[in-house]
Amino acid sequence: MNEDKVVTVNRSLRKQVVIVAMSGNMLLDFAGPADVFTNADKCLSLSGSKMGYDVLIVSPTPDRKVATSTGIEIVCQYSAMEITTPIDTLIVAGNDFQTLQKSAYTDFCNWLSFVSENNTRRIGSVCGGAFALAEAGLLNGKKATTHWQLSERLKKEYPLVEVNTNAFYTGDGHIYTSGGVSSGIDLALALVEEDHGKDIAIQVARRLIFYLSRPGFQVQFANLLPVYESSNIAEKLYDWFNENLHQPLDVGRIADHLNMSPRNFTRVFHKQTGLPPAKFIEKLRVETARKYLEDTDMSLEGIAEKCGLGGLVSMRRTFLRHLMTTPSDYRRAFRTSIKTPGINDVIQPNVYHRN
Incomplete structure (x- = not known):
């Protein structure tokens, strides 16, 4: 396939899931949701269903490269900007606005700002991916969550977002956000259940040896007290x-x-x-x-x-x-x-x- 060819996503029985892997994040941020949808596709195929998922991991930058926090660099087949809408499910996984300047993501954020429920059925984020959605204006007036360590920063930098860090994931209209790392798996399982029912979602959870509905809240992982300076x-x-x-x-x-x-x-x-x-x-x-x-x-x-x-x-x-x-x-x-x-x-x- 010509590497300059633009990917066109069409609605069909097979749903296109596009996962944007932001640089500087953990592998599980994008690999977890990708494994959920990929295994859901296998379970649907085994059940004789013609429905399924086509999963595509893309970069937020034109060079198509994604550097992870583990030191592994992946080269994606496409960047997000090379995909034409409509997309069924778009998930922005992780963020590294703290290690790369926002200017590095200017093209991506501009592209993301044109994504809406008119051309994309669902938009989601994992961990710090909420920052990219907020930067694009998609979370204005919306309830959202992110990793508990990032919640105060999200509130401060994007005051129009109604941040609730207790839940592993949350949904507001067609926008879905999730907390840190493994919470992306929680969200992806919930989306599979929304699409194909509890039985398929349970089959996927069993394959991954994971809870379909994990007990507890993110607040259990958070420190109740901040770290104070020695003079405090x-x-x-x-x-x-x-x-x-x-x-x-x-x-x-x-x-x-x-x-x-x-x-x-x-x-x-x-x-x-x-x-x-x-x-x-x-x-x-x-x-x-x-x-x-x-x-x-x-x-x-x-x-x-x-x-x-x-x-x-x-x-x-x-x-x-x-x-x-x-x-x-x-x-x-x-x-x-x-x-x-x-x-x-x-x-x-x-x-x-x-x-």
Whole structure:
């Protein structure tokens, strides 16, 4: 095929999925969704269906090259700008506006700004791909998500976007956005289910050994407290807080420790951290409890007491408020892998032994 030939996408029983692999991202950002749609195509073929997906990975730059964060460089068959609409499903995977100047993507963003529901049935993003959609104006007035580490930046740089980082993926009209890395798989499975029903989507999820609907929220992965500079009052108090988490930590006691008046301490603390002292301490208690749940065999009661979270009922309520999960469910999901039982520990020895 002539490499200068423009690709024309026609609507048919086979849906064209175009995945734009942005430079500087993880392979899974674009490979995950590509594997979902490719395996969905195989499942549909095995079922005797004439419907399916044609998956095309393209670059956002005319040179058709994509450099990934792993050091692997891929050369795409086409750039996005060489594709004429309509496209059935367009997904922008990852972004590297932080490592490449936006000017490198000028042509792509201009092309993207002309993509709409009139010529493309669905438009989606994975991880930082939301920035490209926002830059093209496609997220103005829309609900959207991105990787939890990028959410504040997305809010700041694109105030017209209604950012919600809790969900693994979200949809608003014909626009779909997803969180970080593996969330692109969650989104792609949801789109397959939307197209061909739950049975096909389940078959794909089983092939990939992945949840069809993954339990939990992105907030469970995020740090509740930001990293503060060494001069920040919260950083200065960090060690003292941790030594005394098991005790009541009211404003009066903390202010006395710093030889400040409660009123002045509250004012300075809120100004430097953006949080009232009580809210900061509650988040610190949850963050500390998370580490005990991940790394130790300490009982839930012991963790609640050590972190000053009261009893089990109180700790459960606090975890649900901040992480949308219970302490026991959090431990099951995030327990340090080396402490997780292997298959040989789960299966009773000699169960399958034949005499």
